[in-house]
Amino acid sequence: MFAQEQKDNRVQVTEASTDGGGYDGDEQRNPRNWRPWKKRLMFFALMSSSIxxxxxxxxxxxxxxxxxLEWGITIDKTATTMNYGILLQGVGGxxxxxxxxxxxxxxxxxxxxxITTFLVLGATLSNNYGVFTAFRSLQGLFGTVPQVVGLPIIHDMYPxxxxxxxxxxWGTTFLVGPFLGPALAGYIGAGSTWKVSFGxxxxxxxxSTLLIFLFGYETYFLPGRQCQRNSRLLSMVGVKNHNLPAGPTLLFWCQTLVxxxxKTPLLLTGIATMVNFCWPIGITVTVSTFVAEPPYLFNTVQSSSLRWAAIIGALLGWVYGYWFNNWVTRSSPKTYYTEKRLHGVWAAIVTMACGLLTYGFTLNYGKHWIGLAFGWLMVVAGMVASTVSxxxxxxxxxxxxxxxxSAIINAWRTASGFSVGYFQPAWIQxxxxxxxxxxxxxxxxxxxxxxxxxxxxMGKRQAKKKGGSS
Known part of the structure; x- marks a missing residue:
């Protein structure tokens, strides 16, 4: 009901423009008609924040x-400094x-x-577990926005x-982040201190904030009504960024969210995303603990280097997603239906399952670390490919x-990432x-x-009904 109301408003605006109520220059203000360099710079700023x-x-x-060692607590407890931040990523989205x-x-x-920049600075200057965890939790709450705003920006700027x-x-950018970040942090920390690394x-x-300030523009646009004629300064503070007749309200969008x-398709795909993310994130937050113990005894540099297996896996998942979605796009209109994109999940999940078995049995029997790397690579490749689809x-x-x-999928994803760090160690024990x-x-x-x-x-049946009715 709420979504239909908003859609009706959009239709009315479009009809108004065709009746002569539009403004000159609408096509130039439409983000889909921006110059290619303007789009590229803005997308680059988006990727810098998303990663x-x-x-x-x-x-x-x-x-x-x-x-x-510095705080005088156990390694397992130190690993939980990320958990609340991961949970609050979903809440913040x-x-x-x-x-x-x-x-x-x-x-x-x-x-x-x-704001997140200063929260990270606060974590850098923290001297105990409690204060550090508080800043890191707030970092998750505020720093998650690029994972939510990216999808509407793509929707606005591209056909x-x-x-x-x-x-x-874009998706591969923020999905490779959980593995690239710890790798870089470990390399920096090995040559200095953890505070320098967080600095x-x-x-x-x-x-990243500077790039957004320099290259970021408001992309919300509806033809037929004055929009985006205000200065960039006004856009940055949210003044006159919309052109709906009455303007959407906070209450309206809270109701729409609920x-x-x-909705069945989003609920089921959200649950699928939650499970698909749960186990890769579990590996990410626990692998350093496992490889620091016999028989591996990895130091910080070795533990950081192992994460390149996950980075390579993410890139392979991106290649598969790129190929599969192009193939789906080229499908015949007669046989196409939206849910066809979900067929990309099949191969991804098989890859993930095989990767979990490879990683788990290698760790269980203390085999060579290459087995850990290869298993982790397959798990992450499957995660990225399924999430993109x-x-x-x-x-x-x-x-x-x-x-x-975008926010609903992000919330399902981070909910599983938060929980696995708590129940998996006890489960393994x-x-x-x-x-x-x-x-x-x-x-x-x-x-x-x-x-x-x-x-x-369900999607295939709906497509057949529409085809039959037409």
Whole structure:
């Protein structure tokens, strides 16, 4: 009901423009008609902030040993400094939706990134576990916005036929962050201290904020009414960024969010995303603990270098997603339906399940670390490929609600990332590594059958009905 009301408003605005109520220069102000260099610079700024969202949150994963020694606590407890921040990423994404839609993309993208810079600085200057964890938790709350605002920006700047390609690039950027961030942090920390490493992260956030300030523009646009004639300064503070007749309200978008959370396609694909992210994030936050013990005894540099396996896996997932979505885009209109994009999940999940088995059994029997690297590579490749397919499907399914769908998927993803750090260590201690990772592989496959399959079946039936009625 709420989404339909908003859609009706958009239709009325469009009709007004065709009746002579439009303004000269609408086509020039339309973000899809911006100059290519303007789009590229803005997309570059978006990627710089997106890679820091998860990359900055997991930055300290390879620094837990020196932090534990400095604070006089156990390594397992030190590893939990990221958990609340990961949870609050999902919460922050949901909270950002009403503001993004009510006040515009640019201000809700710029100012949280600015705030996050100082939160990371606060974590850098912290001298105990409690204060550090508090700053890191708030970092997750404010720093998650690029993962939510990216989808509506792509929707605004690019035509539908380019959405899947741009989602593939943008999505891989923030999905590779959780592995690239800890690798860089470990290298820097090995040659200095963990505080210096977090100081470098503060600089990265500052540079990202500067890029948004220099190259960021408001992308919200509807033809037929005056929009974006205000100065960039006014756009940055959310003044006159919208051109709906009455303007969307915070309450309206809160109601819309609740409605869309429980829509069957988003609910099922959201659950699938939660499970697909749970186990890769579990490996990310625990691998440094495992390889620091016999028989591996990795130092900080070696532990950081192992994460390149995950980075390579993410890039392979990107290549697969790029190829598959291009193939789907070229499909015959007669046989095409939106849920066809979800078929990209099949190969991804099989790859992830095989990777979990390889990683788990290598760790269980203390085999060569190459087995850990290869298993982790497959897990991450499957995670990225499946997430790209699900995200591309969600945007195409609900193009008018790009912000809402992006935040919902992000919330499901981070909810699992938060929880796994708490229950997986105890689970492994109780049942053993082989049983745990074998169960995880089975859960991944069962999840695919129970969530993605019904969505594909329902979508195919709807497509046939529409085809028959036409």
């Amino acid at each position: 820091l969202a998860d990359g900055g949150m997991t930055w300290g994963a390879t620094l837990i040993v020196p932090q534990a 949901l909270m950002a939706i009403p503001f993004i839609e009510a006040y515009g993309r640019l201000p809700v993208w710029l100012w949280p990134q600015f 539908p036929e380019e959405w899947s390609q741009m989602i593939n690039i 470098i992260l503060t600089i990265f956030y500052g540079l 409605v869309f959370i429980f 699900i995200t591309a499907y969600a945007l195409e399914k609900y193009p008018e609600q790009s912000t809402v769908t 109780r049942d053993g590594i082989a049983a745990v990772f074998g169960t995880q592989a089975a859960v991944v496959v069962a999840n695919l059958i129970l969530t993605i399959t019904p969505v594909i079946v």
